Amino acid sequence: MSEPTPDFDLAIIGSGGGAFAAAIRATNLGKRVLMIERSTVGGTCVNTGCVPSKALLAAAEARHVALDASGRFPGISTSAGEVAMAGLIDGKRSLVETMRSDKYVDLIADYGWEIRQGDAVLAGTPEDPVLEITREDGVRESVRAAHYLVATGSAPWAPPIEGLADTEYLTSTTAMELEEVPDSLLVIGGGYVALEQAQLFARLGTKVTMLVRSRLASAEEPDASRTLMGVFADEGIRVVRRAKVSSVRTDPDTGGIIATAAVSGGQAEFRAARVLVATGRRPVTEGLNLGAVGVKTGEGGEILVDNQLASSNDRIWAAGDVTGHREFVYVAAAHGSLMVENAFNNARREVDYRHLPRVAFTSPTLAAVGMTDKQANEAGIRCECRVLPLEYVPRALVNRDTRGFIKIVADADTGRIAGITAVAKDAGDLAAAGVYILEAGMTVDQVANLWSPYLTMAEGIKIAAQSYTTDVSKLSCCAS
Template sequence: MTRYDLAVIGSGGGAFAAAIHAIGLGKQVVMVEQGTVGGTCVNTGCVPSKALLAAADARHVAADPRFPGIGTSSDPVDLPALMAGKRDLVESMRSEKYVDLVTEYGWDLLAGTATFTGTPEQPSLEVTDADGRVQQVEAELYVVATGSAPWAPPVDGLDQVGYLTSTSAMELEELPSSLLVLGGGYVALEQAQLFARLGSTVTVLARSRLASAEEPEAGEVIEAVFADEGITVVTGASMSAVRRDESTGEVVATVVVDGARRDYRATHLLVATGRRPVTDGLGLDSVGVKVGDRGEVVVDDRLGTSNPRIWAVGDVTGHPQFVYVAGAHGSVAVDNAFTGADRVLDYTHLPRVTFTSPSIAAVGMTDEQASRAGIRCDCRVLPLQYVPRALVNRDTRGFVKIVADADTGLIVGATAVAQAAGELAAAAGYILNAGMTVEQVANLWCPYLTMTEGIKIAAQSFTTDVSKLSCCAS
């Protein structure tokens, strides 16, 4: 039996944040990982997907005739070379930002599958490596940071046809000639545009509208952008069955749209309908840790579980699935567990970004959410044609929307669809966190010819006809 102050199960962003913070408190730490060190973000999520999105965007821009005098061309994609470059980037970042840090900080790393054993009062871990050897680990406290994995809905025939997920799609060595994308959330939208821009014929089958968690204007803009790029979008589509045509080898998806059954065909099917926490096989029941309906570890607002010696962080908690949330969880859980800091995270101003092109970014409440909260809303939607940076870019597809309290002028939400909209969401997050009003933002300094200027102009639109402003007017 090896004893530690803290045992961390998993090795993603939340796990590393917890381990690093615990080492800073002088604790002895062990980390257990059954797969590849680094978790989802660096290996199969943010890093590889955004690297490929950037490559696809470069190809798309190369063939975009919007700038007079600039020649355009776009050769077929060498997918094996593109994937090799992506792997090199992933391996480099995994080494520098994860593996090397284990040695630098000095905690132990065990390769194997962790299962809780013992009793709720005296929990321990049984770690089984690839050769079947078992090591017993005991700690004062434990952090579960096992993340989440792609989830597929129960559709007749889905398990038989073979389908891609956001993970397996990142490892393809041959570009699909055609692709059905099931889903309308951020992963589905990013993957649809990625493969379309690499040269696949793409059809999106979305159960409701696109980007349904965001303002309706966002989905409308992206649907129009997709149409311009040759991506077919079917909204209100409920998939009832899927099969493979034996004569052509194509996947045939049967969906119900407006009460009518339709078939859609493609060489490949990508299921992007969300992710579920990874808790199977952990033995949480045996140590008194409650698990929710979707497999999430149930935690309180301090990230403690129903067992006072076991904490959970990141996607496995069912909290917002962003790596920056997981990172914040790690330090908060360790502070609360070892020092009784009683820290609580507030997601009210949590920014969220979908990395399509143009991007969707938002912070705070949507118009509908504010109304449901009893706020009398005053909202403005500023088309990008009134943002000088968008005019210079020759891309005015999108908008900036501000949701304000009509009684106080307090800004309670902001959404942007624009190039580099993530930067607007960060700025809007600072504005909301500072409790600023529309009037205050309208009178802020803002550099000319930046996309962030769109927030200021949107604020000015509450009291001014911005169509009559000089382009340099403040």
């Protein structure tokens, strides 16, 4: 008995970065593609993640510079007034709508794949899966495809803290829709999102307290945590480390929030007008009926995939946050393209995260690529590290902001660079340069003797490499 003819070559659930990368690649291969989206086209990045958060961070940075410039630059006098939050949010929405239209919606017509608004659920059998789609107008239909891609992303997750569900707590999504700047804010969490949101609101005029279970950016170098602790202290952000929040309740007198946490062996209460929970995200897989078609999931609901992004059903693939892998939009996009190559060209390509750049858009920015000192040691590499304070980087001196460092982790036996971490202005660009350095397998000596334009932050990587053999305090700033 012959198998039913598929209606499409690829059916995609979701419309974010991974979904679009897959749809673009598949249509370029001449495949028939269907995309199903139950909400707003574009996914997390353009609608509620990267684009809006970085737009607001840029606005907060502008206000902070205006308030701070008089102290940093002699002869400059600046000021900044109160923030009109409603106007700021309107501007953010306008930017999001423009980018959603230009970079997502309009591309669908340009490439020519089909999109349907509605809910999609996997049905059928593991041997013959189908999609059951319920459209916005209530019409139901079944669609059969040669391959399926689940790219439904992730959503903010709140831990089971007593009383939290009874409060109007903020997430990274809802915080960016506030019409007024809160007088005070508790931020629960110490990861990338918590860091960005805490500094964003502090720079808009909110008194911010962070309750952190371990340390800031705990997966990165301790040097980064210490530097950001100092930066945040200077900006009036209180960071309470090793704080385990046990309960949250609404203050009946003020309408604000009271959080109780275990701190230094005792109990302490923290009060603020609002609380923001930034303790991570969870894959969006509930209701997809994955088990019925033989797709295995993990404890957090993530779709378990192999290194080629195939699930336990060889016709069903997953890409982006829904896999539980690193939550960066460029990871999702890489997943989408790779999945198509493997499904239709039998490319057998595998995901390789060894040189994945990581960026937290604080100011100064935290960015890293490759291994930390700890990770290198755990991998059995005998490492030799150097930490270059920004006071030795000419670009930082002319910026009049030497808060930060550049750290190189290298193999002591070969000199090969295994990782680079930086806290600096535009450190994300340093991480991008680091990707190429690590991918090429370059050594400290090679980087120390390469061309590097003067008065760029990237020159700091060269100077950090020179510090392995040279006293950089004795380098001429124009003849390094």
